Amino acid sequence: MAPKVLISDKLSPAAVQIFKDRGLDVDFLPDLGKDKEKLAEVIGQYDGLAIRSATKVTEKIIARADRLKVIGRAGIGVDNVDIPAATAKGIIVMNTPFGNAITTAEHAIAMMFSVARQIPAADASTQGGKWEKSKFMGVEITAKTLGLIGCGNIGSIVAERAIGLRMKVVAYDPFLSAERARDLGIEKVELDELLRRADFITLHTPLTDKTRNILSEEAISRARKGVYIINCARGGLVDEAALRAALDSGHVAGAAFDVFVDEPAKENVLFGAPNLVCTPHLGAATQEAQENVALQVAEQISDYLMSGGVTNALNMPSISSEEAPKLTPFVRLAEQLGSFAGQLTETAISGIRIEYEGHVAEMNTKALTAAVLTGVLTPLLQSVNMVSAPSLARERDIHVEEVHRSQQGAYETYIRLTILTERQSRSVAGTIFADGTPRIIQVKGIDMEAALGPHMLYITNEDKPGFIGKFGSILGDAGVNIATFSLGRNEPGGDAIALIEVDGEVPAETVEQLVALPLVKQVKPLKF
Numbered sequence: 001m002a003p004k005v006l007i008s009d010k011l012s013p014a015a016v017q018i019f020k021d022r023g024l025d026v027d028f029l030p031d032l033g034k035d036k037e038k039l040a041e042v043i044g045q046y047d048g049l050a051i052r053s054a055t056k057v058t059e060k061i062i063a064r065a066d067r068l069k070v071i072g073r074a075g076i077g078v079d080n081v082d083i084p085a086a087t088a089k090g091i092i093v094m095n096t097p098f099g100n101a102i103t104t105a106e107h108a109i110a111m112m113f114s115v116a117r118q119i120p121a122a123d124a125s126t127q128g129g130k131w132e133k134s135k136f137m138g139v140e141i142t143a144k145t146l147g148l149i150g151c152g153n154i155g156s157i158v159a160e161r162a163i164g165l166r167m168k169v170v171a172y173d174p175f176l177s178a179e180r181a182r183d184l185g186i187e188k189v190e191l192d193e194l195l196r197r198a199d200f201i202t203l204h205t206p207l208t209d210k211t212r213n214i215l216s217e218e219a220i221s222r223a224r225k226g227v228y229i230i231n232c233a234r235g236g237l238v239d240e241a242a243l244r245a246a247l248d249s250g251h252v253a254g255a256a257f258d259v260f261v262d263e264p265a266k267e268n269v270l271f272g273a274p275n276l277v278c279t280p281h282l283g284a285a286t287q288e289a290q291e292n293v294a295l296q297v298a299e300q301i302s303d304y305l306m307s308g309g310v311t312n313a314l315n316m317p318s319i320s321s322e323e324a325p326k327l328t329p330f331v332r333l334a335e336q337l338g339s340f341a342g343q344l345t346e347t348a349i350s351g352i353r354i355e356y357e358g359h360v361a362e363m364n365t366k367a368l369t370a371a372v373l374t375g376v377l378t379p380l381l382q383s384v385n386m387v388s389a390p391s392l393a394r395e396r397d398i399h400v401e402e403v404h405r406s407q408q409g410a411y412e413t414y415i416r417l418t419i420l421t422e423r424q425s426r427s428v429a430g431t432i433f434a435d436g437t438p439r440i441i442q443v444k445g446i447d448m449e450a451a452l453g454p455h456m457l458y459i460t461n462e463d464k465p466g467f468i469g470k471f472g473s474i475l476g477d478a479g480v481n482i483a484t485f486s487l488g489r490n491e492p493g494g495d496a497i498a499l500i501e502v503d504g505e506v507p508a509e510t511v512e513q514l515v516a517l518p519l520v521k522q523v524k525p526l527k528f
């Protein structure tokens, strides 16, 4: 059955065609996202969800999304998606970080001109039959200082355009490197200095706990008298009530806002303030940007659902569509190693070390580590996948270490996993054979070679004669057929390990009989 995708927002119809061309079933219901109840009712039918900002993907929606594997945001901001809830349920959340950046930067520049020259008010007055030439005295922007709060994708495009307009640009962004600032031809400053120097301030950060009300009443009061403030990023970055008071008093000469604390903003404390220009969240609203983001999100969702490629995910490492098939056998091996060790671990895990040796060390090991963690945690937790496993491990204070090295021994490529608990450290290693199938090649430092089937028995015993015969009789008496039998030992007469594939589950009383055999130290049925 083809994967099924819901488009619940006003995406360009170009997305529908992409989904169809890629072999997916698609429902295009552009108003559905606004109806929470209806969305909750139908979400369980879909493998993919494509949205803009009108669909709120809350914890409640996610709880009903039993088939959902991917949420694709045709745009940048994902504050309308409960990412922790999606991650916990193993759903990838992706966006299109560049598709509407130019368009939004252009909107910020347009808003700056609009407010500097009071164009919307002058337009309304002129078309209203008045000719108020002296009322609309503006300010020039040439040689003025533009203060950017946030200098990522959009902020840096705004900076380039502003420099082209002969402005001086200063930026406050704790994550902006000095080198990047130099390349852009801007000056990196602290917020205080920006407030002191900027004639125009434009915001380009996401809304986070750190950026909420970054332009607070106090910050606005420290800004230059006569400053202009532009917000085309997110409502909530500026204290709206404080800005209203500053516009009324004339401390702020003008403001241009595309985004508001509550949207759709049918009412707002700012409305009616002197020299205020507003647009209804139009930052990304150009044909070009909408086409870009719709095509990108449809391609990304299709890649993931059809071939496992992961692009622009916010809660999972990227995997290109080309590398996905090459990675598949290693993901399988990584998950098997994790599952093997996870099923044998009975006390709290404090650390996990994954050694990637040879060819595999050059691969996308972030994704492989996510697969190892999935394997380790699946026996311990309800539902885990490569999306949720890394955050579940972090939540449990499990320290994860990756080691990469070139080929050292006989195997061209291999992965060794070591699990540390308060009681012990246990390691298991595996490789991929030429036919693409995973093999276990070492357990607890003992060499062996075993393929893992759905039902396995893991046995540790003393390497002395008599064990195998008695073991075979017990399984035979219980009607359990042995499919494969792999043995390893550290030295003759020392510690031995057996990995046995059996055709079906081994009854608990049979396991007890095996445990009671002389020479046997541990018997553990494993499932893969």
Ligand SMILES: NC(=O)c1ccc[n+]([C@@H]2O[C@H](COP(=O)([O-])OP(=O)(O)OC[C@H]3O[C@@H](n4cnc5c(N)ncnc54)[C@H](O)[C@@H]3O)[C@@H](O)[C@H]2O)c1
Pocket (backbone or CB within 6 Å): 076, 077, 078, 097, 100, 101, 104, 149, 150, 151, 152, 153, 154, 155, 172, 173, 174, 175, 176, 204, 205, 206, 207, 210, 211, 232, 233, 234, 258, 259, 281, 282, 283, 284, 285
């Ligand atoms: N109005 C619209 O229609 C529209 C369209 C697209 C994007 N947006 C919004 O624009 C914003 C910026 O988008 P982007 O693509 O440039 O994002 P981005 O992630 O590329 O850049 C954000 C920048 O903010 C910086 N930042 C983070 N915390 C900060 C802090 N405490 N102080 C200062 N800087 C901080 C980051 O370091 C980063 O450089 C987002 O909120 C996005 O949702 C709005």
Ligand SMILES: O=C(O)[C@H](O)COP(=O)(O)O
Pocket (backbone or CB within 6 Å): 052, 053, 054, 074, 075, 076, 077, 078, 100, 281, 283, 284, 285
């Ligand atoms: O974050 C974004 O990409 C913008 O806010 C645009 O949102 P929209 O596509 O829902 O208009």
